[in-house]
Each structure stands twice: as structure tokens, then as C-alpha cells.
Amino acid sequence: MTRWTRRKFVGLTGATLLAAADPKAALAQALPRVVVVGGGIGGATVARYLAALAPPIHVTLVEPKERYVTCFFSNLFLAGLRTLDSLSHGYRSLAEKSGVMIVHEAATGIDPVARTVELKSGSRLPYDRLVLAPGVSFRLDAIEGYDEAATEVMPHAWNAGPQSVLLRRQLESMEDGGVFLIVVPPDPFRCPPGPYERASLVADYFKRHKPRSKILILDAKDAFKPQDVFQEAWSRHYPGMIEWLPAQFTGATKAVDVGTRSVITEGETFKAAVANVIPPQRAGALAIETGLADKSGWCPVDPMTFESTLQRNIHLVGDAIIGGDMPKSAFSANSQAKACAFAIAAELAGSRQFAPHLFNSCYTFLARDDAFTNALNFRPDPVTGKIKVVDSFVSKVGESAELRRKTARHAIGWYAAFTRDTFG
Structure with missing residues (x-):
């Protein structure tokens, strides 16, 4: 069966007008319609795999950005490596090779009764099934004094780009x-080992260019995984450069003073030359x-199909869901995206x-x-209806x-193969 493919899909005003504009659209309308919102790893993967499965499915990917910058490996960018x-990926292959229709526009609303996605332009996309890969949003109000303006002085850099x-320049x-x-x-x-990898790679940069500098980690937790591997490496590679302070010592971060680049904990104020404040997170705003999302701020799903248990x-x-042990x-x-694609196709x-x-x-530097x-x-x-780990391998100390x-x-090599599997 011929698949309707176009690089961009804009100005949608209704199925009738669309069919008149492009006769192939009439064929596409007869196929099941799946709209995917969010062009990160989860969204791009589910779109690509849905488009490849039988029976044929009309897949539309809604993503406002022309290119996606991976958060993973972005710590290597901070270290100048x-x-x-090299971390940026476009959607051309998804459109031209996989047959996914790409809409470079923001989704502003969802009507689950009418089964439509509203776009910023006011257009609406109808769907039979909808997949959201909204990522995370930041609870900026969780830290006193930290808001959108503060991110331009004390960046989180937890969305790559x-x-x-900004953080690298600082x-x-x-x-x-x-x-x-x-x-x-x-x-x-997002990315539990990420802050500690960031400390490691910035230390690698300091070791080469600013050897008298120090790194201080103020943690909201009392332990992290795999702590022994990180701390052994810090002692070996960067003796005396990295200090990690758990919440039991500081009472965790309560506020920031942007003017002095200071972080205020329950018992002490820490002044920095450069402050990287990673705020608490929850599911993306659209979700x-x-x-x-439930009261936790994250989205409960059926772990068999990744269908929302609320809608x-x-x-x-992706990151927005309650993923059990994942x-x-x-x-x-x-x-998850591949499992979701297979479940939708089966349904x-x-x-x-x-x-x-x-x-x-995953790999951590x-x-x-x-x-x-x-x-x-x-x-x-x-x-339990939850996702459970059944076996694991983690690198060890020594x-x-x-x-x-x-x-x-x-x-x-893993990065190259993984992003190729996602974006084509």
C-alpha cells in the first residue's frame, strides 16, 4: 500500500480541505490515525516504529523544534569534548524514509472526548490513538528565589541546548x-547519574584548564547510585577537587540568591563562581x-500498553511516566516507545x-x-501492575x-547506533 509522506504538514483546517489539497490524503484518512506529541527520544522512536508496523498506520509527529539536542552526552559538551x-538530530529521515508526517508546531491542548490535538495555529489534528512524550517540566517554585529569570544566571542545563x-560559557x-x-x-x-557525571566531566575540564578550582555538590538525597563507583573515580582522577554533601549534612537546598550566586540550605549559605541549580521535576506541562498526572506530578500508565490509567x-x-523500577x-x-508502538498496532x-x-x-563518563x-x-x-527489574549488570569498583x-x-559507538535507531 502506498504510504502518504511529506516533510512538513502545516495549515491543517479539516479533513475535507486536506483531501482536496492532496488526493493521497484521502487514502491516509482511511488508515488508523496516531498522533505523537513530542519529538524527543520517546516520541521519535514510537513514531518511527509505528510507521514501520503492519497494518499500515497514519502517523503524525508534532514537535515545534526543527532539531532535537540530546540531554545524554551533553555533559561531554560542557567539558569541551x-x-x-554532534548532539543535534533532525527529523528528515523520519519523514522521508519512515513516512512519518512531521508537524513543526507546538501542541497547546488535547480534547480527549473529540480525540483532537490543538496546535498553536488553532488547527486541530484528529486521532484514533494519541501518544504523549512530554518529557519533564521544572518545579521552579520549589526553590525560593529560583524562577525563569534565575535560570539565565544560575542555569539548570537539564534541557540540552x-x-x-550558557553553562559552558560560564x-x-x-x-x-x-x-x-x-x-x-x-x-x-531525569537521568539519575547525570549530576554526578556532570561533576566528573567538569572536573576533567578543570584538571586541564583550571586546576585550582573546586566542585561542590549539594544533594537533596543521602545516597545515590552507583555512589561507590563515582567516589572511587573522584579520588583517583581528581583528588581533593570534588566534595559531595548529602542532605543529612545540609538540610538540602531551600533558596538561592541570584545576585550573589549563593545557594542557601537549612544550615548554611554557599557562594559559587558558577552555580548549576537543577530543580525538582514533574511530568511535562501538557500532560x-x-x-x-496524579498527585505525585507523574503520569500513571498501564505497564503492558503504556496507555494512561486516567484517560x-x-x-x-518516557520521563513523564511512573515507570516503576525503570x-x-x-x-x-x-x-517503552517500542513496547507502546507494538501494543497500539496490536490493538x-x-x-x-x-x-x-x-x-x-546506558554509559556514564x-x-x-x-x-x-x-x-x-x-x-x-x-x-502489582508495576514494572520490575528482573536482572541487571552495573560496572564495579576496581x-x-x-x-x-x-x-x-x-x-x-553506542550513541551513534542509538540515535540512528531513534531518528533513522
């Missing part, structure tokens, strides 16, 4: 001997506004559905030539320098 362009560029202009302060939020948040015919994947990582989003075809086998695999890996397998638990160098090399 990758360019931002302009914030990453690090480059910082005088040798200054303090780089990282505020780590409470669980759950919150649509009533897809029928709407599925969610971490909020890019690979988790990719794995539309009226065929049998099988319990998904879910994975997470401790230095430019030192990285560790973890791999986890998950399955939905039929008793691995040889050669093994860690080899892992760092593998990480580069």
Missing part, C-alpha cells in the same frame, strides 16, 4: 580557583494540563498482545577516557583502566 552540533551553551570564563556548585534535586528526576486512548512514554533515561524511553489490528520485555542500557555501563532488564509484574577506556570507546 563534544560539539553541540541554549542552557548548555565555566570557561570562571577564574581558576573558583567554586562550581551543583544542586541535585530529590528523586525522581499536567490534560489531567494525565482512555492516550498513551505516554529510571528516567533516554534508553528507557526508547524501550488496532485486534491481535493478541504480549507482555513487553523492557530494557535500559567519569573522565574523558573512563566510563562505566549498566544494563537492566524489566518486565511488568502481574501482581575495574581495570583498560576496561574503562574500552567502555568509553564503546559509548561513542
Whole structure:
């Protein structure tokens, strides 16, 4: 069957006008319609895999940005080890090779009764099934004094792009001997090892360019995983440069003073030359506004199909969901997206559905030539209805320098293969 493909899809005013504008649209209208909102890892993956499955499905991906910058590996950019362009990915292959219709416009609302997605232009996209991959939003009000304006002075850089560029410029202009302060939020948040990898790679940069500088980590937790691997590497690579303070010592971050670049905890005020404040997080704004999140701020889903338990015919994947044992990582989003695509295709075809086998695999850098890996397998638990880890592998303390160098090399290949699987 011929699939209707176009690079861009704009000015939608109704099915009749669309069919008149493009005769192939009449054929597309006869196919089941799945709209995917959010062009990050989860959204791009589910769109690509849905478009490849049988029976044929008309897939539309709604994403306002022309290019997506990966959060994973963005710490390498901060350390001067990758360019931002090398972390940026477009949607041309999804459109031209996979047949996904790309709408570069913001989704502003969802009508779950009429089954339509409203776009910023006022147009509406009808759907039979909707998939949201909204990512996270930041609870800026959780830290007194930290708001949108404050992010331009004390950046979070937890969405890769302009914030990453701002933080890197601040690090480059910082005088040798200054303090780089990282505020780590409470669980759950996107990429659990990310703040500690950031400390490691900025330390790698300091070691080369600003050797008298220090890094201070103010954590909202009393422990993190895999703490022993990180702290062993910090002692080996950067002795005396990185200090980690758990919440039990500080009472966690309460406020910031943007004017003095200070972070205020329950018992002390810490002044920094550069402050990287990563705020607490919750599901993306569109999911919150649509009533897809519960009181926790995250979205409950059926772990078999990733359909919302609060709204029928709407599925969610990625960082926004309550994922049980699955971490909020890019690979988790990719794995969930594939399971979601298969579940939607099975539902539309009226065929049998099988319990998904879910994975997470990621690489974390401790230095430019030192990285560790973890791999986890998950399955939905039929008793609890939650996603549970069934087996895992995590790098250990004491691995040889050669093994860690080899892992760092593998990480580069992993990134290339992973983003190709997502964006085509």
C-alpha cells in the first residue's frame, strides 16, 4: 500500500480541505490515525516504529523544534569534548524514509472526548490513538528565589541546548580557583547519574584548564547510585577537587540568591563562581494540563500498553511516566516507545498482545577516557501492575583502566547506533 509522506504538514483546517489539497490524503484518512506529541527520544522512536508496523498506520509527529539536542552526552559538551552540533538530530529521515508526517508546531491542548490535538495555529489534528512524550517540566517554585529569570544566571542545563551553551560559557570564563556548585534535586528526576557525571566531566575540564578550582555538590538525597563507583573515580582522577554533601549534612537546598550566586540550605549559605541549580521535576506541562498526572506530578500508565490509567486512548512514554523500577533515561524511553508502538498496532489490528520485555542500557563518563555501563532488564509484574527489574549488570569498583577506556570507546559507538535507531 502506498504510504502518504511529506516533510512538513502545516495549515491543517479539516479533513475535507486536506483531501482536496492532496488526493493521497484521502487514502491516509482511511488508515488508523496516531498522533505523537513530542519529538524527543520517546516520541521519535514510537513514531518511527509505528510507521514501520503492519497494518499500515497514519502517523503524525508534532514537535515545534526543527532539531532535537540530546540531554545524554551533553555533559561531554560542557567539558569541551563534544560539539553541540554532534548532539543535534533532525527529523528528515523520519519523514522521508519512515513516512512519518512531521508537524513543526507546538501542541497547546488535547480534547480527549473529540480525540483532537490543538496546535498553536488553532488547527486541530484528529486521532484514533494519541501518544504523549512530554518529557519533564521544572518545579521552579520549589526553590525560593529560583524562577525563569534565575535560570539565565544560575542555569539548570537539564534541557540540552541554549542552557548548555550558557553553562559552558560560564565555566570557561570562571577564574581558576573558583567554586562550581551543583544542586541535585530529590528523586525522581531525569537521568539519575547525570549530576554526578556532570561533576566528573567538569572536573576533567578543570584538571586541564583550571586546576585550582573546586566542585561542590549539594544533594537533596543521602545516597545515590552507583555512589561507590563515582567516589572511587573522584579520588583517583581528581583528588581533593570534588566534595559531595548529602542532605543529612545540609538540610538540602531551600533558596538561592541570584545576585550573589549563593545557594542557601537549612544550615548554611554557599557562594559559587558558577552555580548549576537543577530543580525538582514533574511530568511535562501538557500532560499536567490534560489531567494525565496524579498527585505525585507523574503520569500513571498501564505497564503492558503504556496507555494512561486516567484517560482512555492516550498513551505516554518516557520521563513523564511512573515507570516503576525503570529510571528516567533516554534508553528507557526508547524501550517503552517500542513496547507502546507494538501494543497500539496490536490493538488496532485486534491481535493478541504480549507482555513487553523492557530494557535500559546506558554509559556514564567519569573522565574523558573512563566510563562505566549498566544494563537492566524489566518486565511488568502481574501482581502489582508495576514494572520490575528482573536482572541487571552495573560496572564495579576496581575495574581495570583498560576496561574503562574500552567502555568509553564503546559509548561513542553506542550513541551513534542509538540515535540512528531513534531518528533513522
